[in-house]
Structure formats: C-alpha cells, structure tokens
Amino acid sequence: MATIREIAEKAGVSSGTVSFILNGKADKMRISASTQKRVLEVAREMGYLPSISARRLRNEGEKNIPIITLLWTLDARASLVSRFLQGIQNLSLYRDGLFELLIQPYENGKLHEVDSLYTGTRFNGAIITNASNEDMDFLENNKLKVPLVVYLRETKKYSSVTVDGKLTGNMVASYLADKGHKEVGIVIPNISSQAIELRQEGFLNGITEYNLKNTHTLSGDFSEDGGYKTMRALIKQSGELPTALFFLSDPMAIGALSACNEFGLRVPEDIEIIGHDNNEQAPYTYPSLTTVHLPVEEMAIACVHQLMDTINHQIESPVSLQFKTEIIERRSC
Amino acid sequence: MATIREIAEKAGVSSGTVSFILNGKADKMRISASTQKRVLEVAREMGYLPSISARRLRNEGEKNIPIITLLWTLDARASLVSRFLQGIQNLSLYRDGLFELLIQPYENGKLHEVDSLYTGTRFNGAIITNASNEDMDFLENNKLKVPLVVYLRETKKYSSVTVDGKLTGNMVASYLADKGHKEVGIVIPNISSQAIELRQEGFLNGITEYNLKNTHTLSGDFSEDGGYKTMRALIKQSGELPTALFFLSDPMAIGALSACNEFGLRVPEDIEIIGHDNNEQAPYTYPSLTTVHLPVEEMAIACVHQLMDTINHQIESPVSLQFKTEIIERRSC
DNA sequence: TTGTAGGCGTTATCAA
C-alpha cells in the first residue's frame, strides 16, 4: 500500500533512490549497502506493492496494444474454455501480437460485480461467455464503458456470436423421429442459460411437429455426476423408459452412459443417447457419443474479430453472427 | 494509438473536452453537438485506443490490490485449468478480494516470450504451470522482475508446489506387483515435462525393485486421441501384451479404454489400466478408471498462498511444498 | 460551452 515516495520519506532518501534499490539497480548506481538495507527494511515494514498501472504507463511508450478479456465463469464449464482458447491460438491477429488476451474468471450470475465493466480500467474490450439470464439482464440494462461481444447468447444491444438453438433442438427431434423413436426425453442442466432454454424449446416444438411423445423432462447438475445421478434415478424407478434421451450437455451424457453401463442398460439397444457440444471426450466414451457439434473454435475466432473491429471503430452498430450446428453420428444414437 | 491530446489538437479543442465526449459525459457537460461530432470523427480517424494503465492509475486511488497471473499453456492441458480454478474459488483470500486473478495463456516452451516477466508491467506475481524443460531452464537462468511460484516442477530458485513424482511412480509399480502382475508397460505423453520424467523414472526403478518386467515403453500425444492411437497400435501388432499399462495422463488412458472397447480387449480381464491425475471424467469411463489422484485443488490454494506471502514480504527465501498422491481404485485395475 | 491544471506512481535524466 505504501508508495515509493512514502518509503523514501520514511527512510530519509529520495524516491529515485528507492526506485533503484527496489528494482535491483542499486549496485549499478553505487548506492551504499547501508542505504540499501535501510530502504529494503522500510519497504518491507510498510508493505510496498508496486503499482502495475504506474509502471506500465511509464513504459507503455509507443505500443499501446488492446487488451481483450475473456470473462469466463468459475464453475463446471471452466473445462470448456479449452476449446475456445484453441480456436484463438491459431488466429493470426493473436500470433502477430495485435492484442493481448487475458481470461478473467467471474461467478455465474454475478457479472455485475465485475467493476471494470463500468470503470474501463482493466481491458479495452471483453468477450462475455456463459452469461446467465440475470447476467444478460444486467448487460441489457446498464451502460458499460467497454465494448463487448457476447458469446452464445442473443441480444440486440451488443454484437454476438451464436447458433440457432431452436433449430438445433428441432434438428435433434427430427433426427430421432427419422430413427423411428416414439417416446423420447430430454435432460437439462440446472443452470440459468438462454442457450439451454432455446435448445429445449426447439426440441419440444419439434417433438410435437414430428408426432413424438415427450415422456420425460429431467434435470440435474451440469457435470458428469449430474448426468450419472439423473440416469441412475431414471433406471431405478419402475416406469417405462423412453427409447431416446437428449442431453443438453456432453458431460451429463457421459455420466449417463456410465450409469447405463453400470446398471446393465444397453446403449443403443435399450436406450439411445444424444448429447450436445461435441467435447473432446465424446468420441472416446463407451459407446461413443452421438452429439451435436458446437463450432466453438470458429466462434471464438469470430468473437475476437468482432471485438477487435469494434475496438478499432470498424463497426458502428451491433452485429450478430450465427453459426451452424450439426449432428455427429457415433454409436450411442 | 492516438492520445486524447493529439485528438484535441487535431479537432481544435482541449483535451478535457475530448475526454468528456469520449466518455459519454458530453451531454452532462453541455458540449455542442457539432463539437461532439467533430471530435468523435477525429477519434475514429486517428484510431483512438484508451490507455488502460493511465485510466487505472488515475482511478486506483487507495486500493492497490496485487494482481496474480496464472500462466497456463495454450495446449491440450488447457482443460486442466478447470480443477485449478475450482481450488482457488473457495479460497477466502479470493472471496475477500485480496487479490485479482488473471489467466494468461502462453505457448509451451516459449515462456521467455512473456515479456512482462522481465518488465513487471502486467502483474505483481505469477504462478507458472506446465513449464517445459526449456521453460524451466529459462527460469533458472534469468533474473525476473516478478515473484513466482512454480507449480508441479522442482526448482531451488523459486518457491514451488509439487508432489513426489518418483514416489508416485514407485507406488504404482508396487501396486501392480501386489496385484500379481509380472509384465507391465508404461505410456508417456510426448511433451517436455519434468513431472512426467520423474514419474517415469520412479516407475521404472520400482519395476526393478519389485522384480517386474517392463515390456513396453510407449508414447503418444497428450490427448484422448494420442492414447487411442497408441493402444490401437499395440493391439494390432501381434506380440504379447503386458498385463498392465500405466498411463501418465488420464486423457490418454481414456482414449486407450476406448480402443480396448472397440477391439474387444477386455479391461481389466485381458489387460489392466491405471492412469494419472484423477480428472473429472475418470469415474465415468467404462470401465471406471483406476488412477493416481493429483491434489490439484489443494495445490492451487498452496500456490496462491505462497505467492501472496512472497508478494507481501512474508517469505524471504524460496519454499518448496510437497503434496501427496494416492491411488484411487476403480474398475480398470 | 470550453479550457486549464494538478495529480495518480514510477522511472529516466540531469544536476549536485
């Protein structure tokens, strides 16, 4: 908390001297050992913490590169950040050092606690991911100081990079109908998410459209464990099982496969399972997981491009970019 | 690149006026529409980019909180960041806002390209993860401006948070010997990593110690795909198989299980498989994966504590903290 | 409605 000048005063030297000592240039400047020791002592006592922004301002000189922050939730979805980053790392803008990328964790539903969105004191632009409905409300209703791009959420106010969630849901319903299913179910992660809701809505509408019957609407934690427990509960109860289940997230589908294996329910013979996301693990489950491919890598690149264009004043008003999903057929469905 | 003053000059107004306009306070200040328009025009032309550090310095006022950066590699291991963060999010230091946490991606083997380690212009301290041997050499041989804690690598020069990799390797060998195995193999991710080398060394020493025979030393990409391909190649070749395989990373073991399932090799009857890390997916594979638990969450907390103590001058010389691993028995071994 | 000046913390430079 102490500044270099406060230390200087207390140690009875000038701030320049303190700076040299604290930065290991004391010997080069031939500052006496006793002074060094005294200053270091005082700095420790006072709890000196260099001000990064002051340092940086001083050194910034010519190159003032935009800082882009990826706001990612500190929850189970943290593992999804991996694919997003892998998209960005091949981006030439990134390799040429035309922007600096940082990831800042935030707590789901508490985007409003990220002060720097108001103050603009941390980054030149942000990519918002995994926003809950409350987070979206916050974004819609507040004037922020920083350009934003919203990932996987629809909004009129900001640029966004999305997929057509309803269409995805419909596509899955159609796919199941084509495979001859009559009674199907859906398993939803219990998180607040517009993207999840749209998929669900599209699926349920599709069910009606294709004359299927929705026998089960289940929910559980967004995790392997959540999927496992949901599936186990379904197996243990005595009622009829649907012939197919649509899991709105791959980790849940993976947990469910595990429950099926454990309790002797055969996939796909007794029940078919389809997931969503096409995570890295999906091809390697048993049986391998049929799932909806979400083009995360391409969307990540689009997010960066949109944000950079906004920061560089190339874009005037919000632009919405929509990507396509597709079903990847494997063994489970 | 243009500063507020340059814009002011070009637009023929003062820098204060420009500031008001650029920050949306023009109306409050009753600046004429024509001036506003002109200034915005010029700002766009000149490509104005606010200097984050200047803004921040101006606003910092009383609270100068340490910024901690997690330097994480932009490769397959990005998915492991999830458990690390989950450790930190429960930390009271974090919840009380006693530090700011950022994640900065870096390319494996190119830690030396992270300039801010020399300049100290981005963060007050860093946690280095996934360092390759070249990265470690770089750290050992350079004087950096920022306090560091090294995760999962041993070093005398910096504080570190590790496990005893040799002991882990030995433990696995002992475990396999106890289960009656005679001929075993090891599968190594082809990345440069001291941690991997230590595990391998400990395992091979253990093999000798417990009178086992090491029939296969294989390697592959650090990923599910790498494990799958390695296992498939092993199955396809006609020679004898070992009765147990130690995979030095869970994703590889998961890929290998998939290959076994696909080609009709029964686990654990025909071959036993043990992994390393205890990733979230390990309990949900088929069969569930026996693996070595790496206490990532606890280690993450230790990293932050050590780093904060260093930043706050509580620690004088490097401290090395060692955590314990343990074998989690499931079905695969 | 616009301009001016001071200050945030650090560091390079120049002077003593």
Next chain:
DNA sequence: TTGATAACGCCTACAA
C-alpha cells in the same frame, strides 16, 4: 552517491 524533476495518458474540479 544522492536528490529533484519531468513525463507517461487520463480524468475532473475549477475557472473562464
């Protein structure tokens, strides 16, 4: 050896 000072870019209270 050490001290004083200017400058980095932005913001804002105050003056005009």
